[in-house]
Amino acid sequence: MTNSDSLDDVPSPDDADRVLIGLEINMAGEKVEFKIKLPRGLATWDDLLPFMRTLIAVGSDISQEYFASRDKHVSCRAGCGICCRQRVPLAEFEAHRLRALIESMPEPRRTEVIARFRAAEQRIAELGDSISIGSDLALTMEEMSVRARKYFNLMIACPFLENESCSIYEERPLKCREYLVTSPAELCANPDSSAIVPLPLPLNVYMATLRLGNSPEDSTVRWVPLTSLMSWTDQHEPEQATRTGPELLHEFMNQLSQ
């Protein structure tokens, strides 16, 4: 549960185009202060991304400390990339951001990464829609789970996975940042195992991003499977900025408290 206990709009002395906003958020019983610099005028969700990442990092630290004191430690390590064969859902703005990241890569890396995406998409297309879990499909949680399992069984490595490590670690998606486990790493080879223990986080930042743009009564979620980001961004334009930084922050905090 999130409590946005205060929201102060303070002019930043060193940047007339930006505002410095102070937030105090209740994270697992701890009140944590954040200072966020945002465009005073029109902004995009990318402008809020550093804050979203910080929320996950702070929440993860709090949770890891709590469980470490009970002798439960995160077992995720560099070089262990089995979870990078799961289908990773992206918020729509993340899909556009990652596309831009790919396009900015030097050659021949850009071409190699795009080829990996196209190969993954081709393999998924060959199986028809039996494993599709795109948010445009009306599926029950059970159906989603079955399809996610089928997808995992294909062992399609994330196109960003290199030598079993994330090659875009600093830019990895929110969902990847949130997923850590305290159970033995070898259990992750079977995602159905009830013995897998994900690290619980005080806030579900990633889920909030899937509802951005909804009206208050609309709980629909929208996402883009990471492996489909090339074709999805081919067909969808990035959202135009129509709201200010503080307005976007207000909406994000509302979704976070759902």
Ligand code: SF4
């Ligand atoms: S983006 Fe990185 S962390 Fe996320 S699934 Fe791909 S390789 Fe793994």
